[in-house]
Amino acid sequence: MIHLISLIEQQGKVMLHEICEQFSVSRDSARRDLVKLTQQPGIQRIRGGAMRATLTAKLESYAEKPVSEAKQSLAVCAAGLIEADDHLLMDTSTTLTLMAARINQPATVVTNSMDILQQLSLNPDVRVHVLGGRFDSFHRAILGAQAEKQLLDYRVNKAFIGVCALSENGLSTNNEQEASLKQAMMAQAQQVILVCEHAKLGQENFHHICGLDAIDVLITDQPLTPSFAELCDHHEIQVMLAQPNQGQR
Numbered sequence: 001m002i003h004l005i006s007l008i009e010q011q012g013k014v015m016l017h018e019i020c021e022q023f024s025v026s027r028d029s030a031r032r033d034l035v036k037l038t039q040q041p042g043i044q045r046i047r048g049g050a051m052r053a054t055l056t057a058k059l060e061s062y063a064e065k066p067v068s069e070a071k072q073s074l075a076v077c078a079a080g081l082i083e084a085d086d087h088l089l090m091d092t093s094t095t096l097t098l099m100a101a102r103i104n105q106p107a108t109v110v111t112n113s114m115d116i117l118q119q120l121s122l123n124p125d126v127r128v129h130v131l132g133g134r135f136d137s138f139h140r141a142i143l144g145a146q147a148e149k150q151l152l153d154y155r156v157n158k159a160f161i162g163v164c165a166l167s168e169n170g171l172s173t174n175n176e177q178e179a180s181l182k183q184a185m186m187a188q189a190q191q192v193i194l195v196c197e198h199a200k201l202g203q204e205n206f207h208h209i210c211g212l213d214a215i216d217v218l219i220t221d222q223p224l225t226p227s228f229a230e231l232c233d234h235h236e237i238q239v240m241l242a243q244p245n246q247g248q249r
Contacts (some may be wrong), residue, residue, distance in 0.1 A: 004037050004050075010128060011227065012202060013051035041133040067094060070197055070221040070242070075099040077219050077242035078160060078195050082107060088159045089185045090116050092141035093162025095195050112142040112181065129154070134179040136177070142179040146186040159189030161194035165203035166214050168231055169214050191216045198222035212237065 002089050003023070006237035008013045014037075019030035022199045038045040041054060074079065075098035082088065083106045090096050092113040100109075100119040109120055112131040120126045140211045161182055164173040194212060194246065212235040219240045232239050 005040065006038075008043060008050065008052050013046065013049055014077040015049035017050075018171045032196075034086045059220070068197075069096065069244075071095045071098055072220055073242040073244060074195050074197065074219055076211070076239055078193065078220055079103055081193065089151075089153070089154070089156045089159040089167075089189055091159070091182060091185060092116070092139055093195070095126055095197070096162055099160065099195070104176065110151075110156065112147055114140050114142075122198055124230050139175070139178065142183075143175075148181055150179075151188050154188055156189050158191045158193055159185050160195060161186065163194050163200050165205040166194065166196055166201055166218075167204045168212070168228070169204060169208070171209040171215070173207050173209060176207050179209045182209050186210060186214060193219065194216040195219045198218060201225075201228060 004014060004019065007018070016027065016030050016034065019025065020027055021031055023030075025033070034045065034050050036182060037043055037050050040136075043050055058187055071094060074095050075189045078096070078099045079102035082103055085107065086105065087108045088110070090109055090111040090113065092099065092111075092115075097113065097119055099154060100116045103120070103126055106125040107127070108127045108131045109116070114135070114224050117128060120128045131142045131147040131150050132146045133142045133150075135141075136143045163169070163171065164178075165171070169192065171182070173182070194215055194217070195216060201220065201224070212231060215235070215237050217238045217240060218232060220240060221244075223229075223240045223241065224239060229239065
């Protein structure tokens with residue numbers, strides 16, 4: 001069973017004929033293994049096999065999101081992409097708030113995040129523009145049509161976008177207004193940079209934001225699966241791997 005779960009993690013799915021071939025078992029035995037496999041949380045039965053259940057409706061408030069060592073490392077890696085006098089869009093996320101604390105170059109930042117605003121208010125070298133509109137306390141961010149309209153007044157070098165879920169179908173979220181604002185941010189940037197914990201790869205949410213072809217750089221904390229790495233290569237996405245413990249340097 002452990003081997004089958006490992007295959008699911010690596011490939012996203014496993015088929016009946018693969019179980020028969022790799023483990024030299026009969027089709028009946030393989031079917032019994034599939035039944036046991038699909039009793040595991042997060043795995044669902046499909047015709048001829050099983051796959052990871054990627055679609056999730058989980059919503060987690062901003063305040064509930066933990067600050068992990070991986071996020072610290074991602075923040076350091078992302079901040080290293082900022083050059084002097086860059087014009088940036090910074091989306092709302094705990095990782096990007098950590099990144100804001102590490103900006104050591106003069107820059108101009110446009111954000112909808114109250115926490116990034118608070119962090120950057122301590123940095124005299126950063127000029128900050130805050131999007132206006134309705135404050136969403138769950139996300140601690142400004143969302144809605146007014147903020148999207150204001151984005152049309154800006155053009156930036158780089159947009160740093162937080163990730164709720166990223167799969168072969170692209171970027172997605174469970175909040176419609178968040179999806180719309182992320183799309184508006186990405187449309188105003190010359191370069192779109194996703195900052196993504198490895199656990200969010202292979203996941204899908206209800207509201208589609210963009211396909212992989214809209215992404216320029218992906219920063220993550222663990223190596224990609226071969227299949228996802230191949231997809232990134234096909235779409236010419238530069239993949240950057242944040243080094244463990246990098247956040248403590």
